Structure formats: C-alpha cells, structure tokens
Amino acid sequence: MKLSQVYSNKKFKRVKFNEEFNLIIGKVTKPKDKEIDSHNLGKTTLIYVIDFLLLRGFDNAFFLSKYKIKFFEYSFFLEILLNDGKYLTIRRSIDYPTKIDFKIHDQKFQDFTKEDNWDHQEVPIDKAKDILNNYLEFDVLPEVNYRKTVSYFLRTQDDYLDVFQLNKYKSSKDIDWKPLLLDLLGFNGELLKSKYELETQINLLNAEIKILETRSSMNEEKLDKIKGFIEVKEEEKKSLQIELDKFNFYTNDRRIDRDLVDSVEADISKLNSELYALEFEEDKINSALNDRMEFSLSEIEKLFIEIKTQFPEDLKKNYENLVEFNKQLSEERSKHLKERLTSLKTQKEEIKKELIDLNNQRSDLLSILQSTDTFEKYKKCQNEIVGIDNQIMTLQQQLSSVGEIGNISSKVTELNNQISKLKDALKENVLKEQNDIYSNIRKTFNLILKEIINLQAIPSISFNKTGNIEFHADIQEEKNNDITAMGRGTTYRKLLCVAFDLSILITYSKNSFFKFVYHDGVLEGLDDRKKIKFIECVKRICQENGLQYVLTSIEHDLPRNSEGNTMQFSGKEIALILSDAGDDGRLFEQSF
Structure with a gap:
C-alpha cells in the first residue's frame, strides 16, 4: 500500500x-x-x-x-x-x-x-x-488490524523519542505494543501477550486476597485457630441451651407464655359478654313486672254518668269478665317471668364465680410470666445464645474468607507456574530459535546506519528481572562493540527510528504490507554530508525495494x-x- x-x-x-x-x-x-x-x-x-x-x-x-x-x-x-x-x-x-x-x-x-x-x-x-x-x-500479521502498525510509518517529531515505543503508546501498557512488535520481528508475540494477561490476572487475584484479609483481619496462617474458636463457642452454646431447657414454665400442665395468657383473657371477655346479656334480660323482666295494666269498673261507670248516658248491664258484665281475664293473664305471665328471673340470677352467680377464677388465673399467669427473677434469667440466657450465634457466624465468615484466600492463593500459584513455563518458552523462542525475519531486519538496520553515518547499530532484545521483553537499538563502537551515547542524542535517535522503519519495510517488501513511510523533519541537526548520504540511501532503497518515502523538511x-x-x-x-x-x-x- x-x-x-x-x-x-x-x-x-x-x-x-x-x-x-x-x-x-x-x-x-x-x-x-x-x-x-x-x-x-x-x-x-x-x-x-x-x-x-x-x-x-x-x-x-x-x-x-x-x-x-x-x-x-x-x-x-x-x-x-x-x-x-x-x-x-x-x-x-x-x-x-x-x-x-x-x-x-x-x-x-x-x-x-x-x-x-x-x-x-x-x-x-x-x-x-x-x-x-x-x-x-x-499477509504480514493478517490477524492484526492495520491500525495497530500504521503509526510506525507515520512518524511525527513526537515519535522519535523511542525507536520502538511510539508516542501513542506512551501512556499504554506494554501488552498494547510489545507483543505486536515481537510479532513484527518474526517472533511469537502471543507468548508475551499470554504472560502479560496471566500477570494481570495474578495482580487482580492478589488485590482480592488483600481485600479479604483486610475485611476479615485474617489470613491462611490463622485457619486452625479460627476452627478452634468455633469449637469453643459451639460448646458454650450447648451449655446455655441445656440451662435454657431447664426453665419450667408450666401451670396445670400448660406452658405459660403469651399465647396462654391471651387464651384466658379471651375466656374472660366471652364470659363478660354473657354476663352483660343476662343482666340486660334481667332488667327487661323487672321492667315488665313493674309495668301492670289496671282496669277500674267504677271509673268507667262514672264516665258514662258524666256524659249522661246509661251504662248497659250486658256491657258491664262483659267488662267485668275482661278485667277478670286480664288479671288471670297477668298473674300467669308474672309467674313465668319470676321463674326466668330466678334462673338468670343463678346463671349470673355462676358466671361471676367463673370470672373471679379466670381473673385470678390471669393475674397469676402474668405474675409468673413477668417475674423479675425467672423471666430475666430466661431472657439473659436467650440473649447469650443469640450473641454466641453471632460470634459463630462471624467466625464462620472468617473461616470462609480464609478458605477463599486459600483457593485464590492456589490459583495464583497455578498461574505463576504457567508464567514460568511461558518465560521458558519465550526465551527459547527469542534467544535460541532461528528467526530469519529478525535476522534480516537487524542486518538491514545496520547496513542503513553504516551507509549514512558509517557506524554500526544493531537492534537487540533482552529480558528484565520479571522475564519481560526489553527492546534496544544502540550505536556501537566498531572496534570493541561498546555502546556509545550517540544513539541517545536527538539527531542520531531519529536516524535509528528511520533505519528501523525502513528495515521493517525492506524485510517485508515481497509481502503484501505497507510500502510507504512518512518521516517528519529527519534532516534537522545532521551534517550536510550525512544529509546527502541519507537522501541517496533512501532513494536507493525505494528503487530497489519498490517502496515509497515521504520526507518533510524546512x-x-x-x-x-x-x-x-x-x-x-x-x-x-x-x-x-x-x-x-x-x-x-x-x-x-x-x-x-
């Protein structure tokens, strides 16, 4: 392209x-x-x-x-x-x-x-x-999107600070660019990527362990001690439960509790209702007995005289019969009402007696239930059991946390073993296996620098203490191969970047890949003779390898x-x- x-x-x-x-x-x-x-x-x-x-x-x-x-x-x-x-x-x-x-x-x-x-x-x-x-x-890194590598071939002034790490990756993690670069150099970048991913997992798991240890104030070393505490608390609970079971809250073979008191109070309420109904009926009977109908024959005769009308004998006789009948009826009714009144009084007496017994029973029950000595001991015993249950629950949570810490620690150990294997595989891949791509890139890199500044410089790879990759590109003394400080200067570091980009393009020039590079302001600070050599070198590379080079310059x-x-x-x-x-x-x- x-x-x-x-x-x-x-x-x-x-x-x-x-x-x-x-x-x-x-x-x-x-x-x-x-x-x-x-x-x-x-x-x-x-x-x-x-x-x-x-x-x-x-x-x-x-x-x-x-x-x-x-x-x-x-x-x-x-x-x-x-x-x-x-x-x-x-x-x-x-x-x-x-x-x-x-x-x-x-x-x-x-x-x-x-x-x-x-x-x-x-x-x-x-x-x-x-x-x-x-x-x-x-067909170069076909599984990688072109956006990942294009920036190596669009270098601005900010991209000359490091040969390998572009400016856009300065705030990124190594996993974002080092495995990619390793792939570009012909190695197996997946090994390094997997190692970074496992290290990320380990960091997350270790952070989780720290959180669990902080939250529970426990670690794996205290596992057996926690188990011992739980056993002790279980025994304390068992003893208190036995003591609790000894409390006898029974009267007439019925357990005294709030439900029993409520039952007695319900009976009292029912009897009070019955008593009220009896008293109401009694009042009605007394009222009926006192309310008698009186008939006076003399008063009737007097009324007829006043109106100057004769009182007929046959009417007088009928009225006398009516008075007699009413008298007999009233006597019969009064007899029955008095009998009912007697029955009501008997029922009232029985209910009142029963109410007295129930009220006494209720009073006794409440007295026992609310007894300071018995009830307070009962409540204290219950509270102690609740407290121990809470302690046991806390200890079990700590035990669970320690167990979880142990499981996570096992995972960390397993992941570290996997990382160890990846380190070995990565070193084998980078240091021992034949890699023609990397070899060609290094040779080309050196030839470019040799042609322009008449100094040798070779890219190299090392492993740091954590087993991760470090990339280097240094200018060396030709006689003793000692690294010089020239590569750390701005002007020559730009040339190192140019040489690296071109060596990548030359190595992959027969493949379907980028075939251009845009370098901004490379000539600044160079000696005129080296500028001429640089331009001549770049033109030759373009002609021989079918590449395109874009150079900007004041x-x-x-x-x-x-x-x-x-x-x-x-x-x-x-x-x-x-x-x-x-x-x-x-x-x-x-x-x-």
Missing part, C-alpha cells in the same frame, strides 16, 4: 505523491520576521490528515476536532495504491467523522469531491476499519554541497512546497 494523493472539497492544497521518493518543503521567506513560525506551515499537519483518513480516532484533542467550526462542511479524500495495483479512495468528513465512504478505481489522481456513487457509503467507523483492512489484504535544512549550493530535486520528487509568505502558502491556505 502506497499513498497516491490527498485532497479536500474546500481550501486545502492537493498533494500528489509519486511511488518512490517524495519531498515536502517548508519555505522560509521572511527569516527575520519573528512573528512567523516556519514550523506551522502544515508539513507535520499533513501526517495527521493522512492518519485521519486512515481512520484514526476523532477525540477532542485532535486538531480537526478542536477547530471543527473552521472545518465546517470539509470533506477529505485519500487515494491509496493497493498492493493489487488498484486504487482506493477514502472519503471522511468533519461534520460526520464516523461515517466513511470507499470507492475502488483503476486510474490514479481522480477527483471525487462531487462523487455520489460510492462502493461503500456512510459506513460506521468500526466497520469501515474492517472494510479497509480487507481492501489492504496484508528549506534551510536541505543539504548543501561543498560549494554551498542546495541539493537539487526533480519536480516529480517535490510533492508539496509550503511557504510562510501568506495564508496561500499554508496547507489549509488559512491560519488557525
């Missing part, structure tokens, strides 16, 4: 790349103007735009996101040359950065700013990465010959010239 062109639908300099050496120049036209910064022309920004079009994230720190208002309605297009000879254009807008368009075509340098017919349109970003990965068809950093003349480049080699003469000279033709 190579870069073909980058362009936009709005203000942005179209950049067309050739398939070999490409130079992006930043011109300084006003060197005495201190208000102008020649480093803000856009030569580094172009890397970010390309990375954006290769579907990097769109976080708030990214410059296109930070200045989103300025880039309203902007769409960017990246045309790449695939390894099968076809071209692929990727479209990504600022307004909808998570929706991606793709189009395959046969001819290069197309303009799709007004294109509506896309092979894949508005594809969600994650799916778009998979689609692009399939288009690339890399104009005054370009090499000069012994006569002071700037090295000349063909129009084909110069992909872009940026200038500080005005906004028109900048990448976006505007300042922001």
